Ligand code: SF4
């Protein structure tokens with residue numbers, strides 16, 4: 133009579149045989165996808181940010197999110213990081229005496245943390261049920277809770293640590309910024325950009341935001357700089373500021389194949405919490421590997437084996453009970 137051990141041996145042997153067949157043809161990563169021409173995004177300029185967190189409150193309000201408390205006194209919404217209930221936070225970099233803003237040594241700086249709306253998003257690539265999708269026109273990476281099965285592959289796949297799961301709910305879902313896509317039909321746009329008093333967060337087409345970012349980088353530190361608030365192409369809410377002491381780097385222009393949210397800073401991006409990423413999106417390679425696995429039937433064999441094992445185990449338990 134065949135035993136459970138024999139069964140498992142059979143599954144492993146057949147899996148190994150198929151795997152061996154697959155590895156004879158190494159996967160070649162597909163090309164990293166680019167931003168759609170009309171892609172929407174944000175430009176966050178850390179040198180203009182005053183840390184007021186109006187953008188954090190506005191994000192909560194328009195997305196109907198509850199407060200989160202990190203202090204003993206539950207009076208104010210005080211999230212320390214993004215979560216399934218906080219899609220946008222402002223983090224602070226601090227060094228030494230903190231005497232000067234946007235200085236790495238003895239200085240401080242702010243950084244906005246929310247979804248980057250990657251051109252070639254890993255969360256979309258990893259999701260097995262297309263609950264995470266990228267809009268072909270706006271490029272906004274949206275989430276459909278009705279499709280989500282709670283596997284959390286998107287959580288593991290995102291290099292920015294953005295999608296977060298509601299662990300406190302029996303029917304937990306993912307929470308993340310969707311660039312306020314639910315507001316576009318009313319002619320509105322990202323609430324964080326709409327309320328930002330200094331224009332540190334600006335909404336618009338990613339291509340226009342990139343031009344604007346490069347315009348700022350071309351200015352000498354301290355030179356007069358006209359700053360638009362709200363939305364590029366929206367009502368004129370501009371004011372005169374001075375150019376910051378920028379690093380000559382638009383974060384998100386190339387990182388990870390490019391993102392639709394772009395950032396400028398006076399302090400090294402890694403120090404303000406942004407990961408140092410290659411120019412190719414991991415989605416390109418991981419998707420190629422996934423497709424290779426499916427093409428060679430490795431995943432179906434493994435999944436079928438695991439399901440059969442669980443089914444057999446349960447049947448055996450029932451048999452045992454009957455025999456008692
Ligand atoms: S609203 Fe603007 S200035 Fe205030 S914290 Fe947010 S990005 Fe910074």
Ligand code: SF4
Nearest residue numbers: 247248250253255290
């Ligand atoms: S930042 Fe993360 S969650 Fe946002 S689109 Fe990129 S991979 Fe997806």
Ligand code: SF4
Nearest residue numbers: 191220309311322324
């Ligand atoms: S675009 Fe909307 S959801 Fe995203 S961080 Fe800004 S306010 Fe929050």
